[in-house]
Amino acid sequence: MTDDRISPAGSALMNSLWNLLYRVVSSTDHSKTVWTAVLRGSCLAFFKEPIDDLPAADNDGSRRLFKERFFALEDHRVYDLFEFLLSDDMAGLKEVDRKLIRRSLNGLLEQEGAPVRLLRDTFVPLPDSLGFDAVATAEERLNLFDLTAASRHLETAIAFLSRRPQPAPQEAVREALLSVAAVVRTLSGGTGKVAIGTVAPVPGFQGMPPELAAGMEATMRRCHEVSGLPGASSTGEPVALPEATFLVVFCSSVVNYLLELRKGAR
Numbered sequence: 001m002t003d004d005r006i007s008p009a010g011s012a013l014m015n016s017l018w019n020l021l022y023r024v025v026s027s028t029d030h031s032k033t034v035w036t037a038v039l040r041g042s043c044l045a046f047f048k049e050p051i052d053d054l055p056a057a058d059n060d061g062s063r064r065l066f067k068e069r070f071f072a073l074e075d076h077r078v079y080d081l082f083e084f085l086l087s088d089d090m091a092g093l094k095e096v097d098r099k100l101i102r103r104s105l106n107g108l109l110e111q112e113g114a115p116v117r118l119l120r121d122t123f124v125p126l127p128d129s130l131g132f133d134a135v136a137t138a139e140e141r142l143n144l145f146d147l148t149a150a151s152r153h154l155e156t157a158i159a160f161l162s163r164r165p166q167p168a169p170q171e172a173v174r175e176a177l178l179s180v181a182a183v184v185r186t187l188s189g190g191t192g193k194v195a196i197g198t199v200a201p202v203p204g205f206q207g208m209p210p211e212l213a214a215g216m217e218a219t220m221r222r223c224h225e226v227s228g229l230p231g232a233s234s235t236g237e238p239v240a241l242p243e244a245t246f247l248v249v250f251c252s253s254v255v256n257y258l259l260e261l262r263k264g265a266r
Contacts, residue, residue, distance in 0.1 A: 035063040037092030045090040076164040131249040138252040150182035169244030174227040176251035197224030
């Protein structure tokens, strides 16, 4: 069953996504061949259809056939198609088209009230622009500080959260929690037992405002409880997607906060 929170919200969003793709591709297709390339590449590598009967020299005909396939997709597969078009070399899109689509997509999604945003060519079900910014900023900072393990865990959390048609909420929380644990271990000197579900080993933790420290620790413990990781008092109770999304965003915010502390301590 498809989760409506990660699916295009009816025909208005579908139409807007199509109109964006049509305007971008057609406006830069001076050779009048791109729709033919997009149809052929998509049938070959995304739709997995025979390509021998596709029009070889009819760009408008290729656009019409591609449009038919676009609107015949199940809702969640439209996101899959855009991810394919933006990231796969076989998709047939020019890089200038990809850049123009990336530049416009999040504004369109926000305008249409879609519950997802594009992050590194992946649609992620983040609840609002604040959550999106927290995750995007955390990814940038982890790479900036060369925290490879933490960055990998956060990327995996987003992948689990974005999995279609069914997300994997518990796995997403687990990976986000491990991302925080990797940052905590690095900031605390990289020695001793890995601390999961806490930021207490970080230098400067005792200097945090008490209410902030207590709230952070309580939410980190909640992440641990639902993650299924060893050391929790429960074996990992089921976690709903809205809570998992919140907890992933929370972990991203903790990463940002801890890295700000590190920067301030230098």
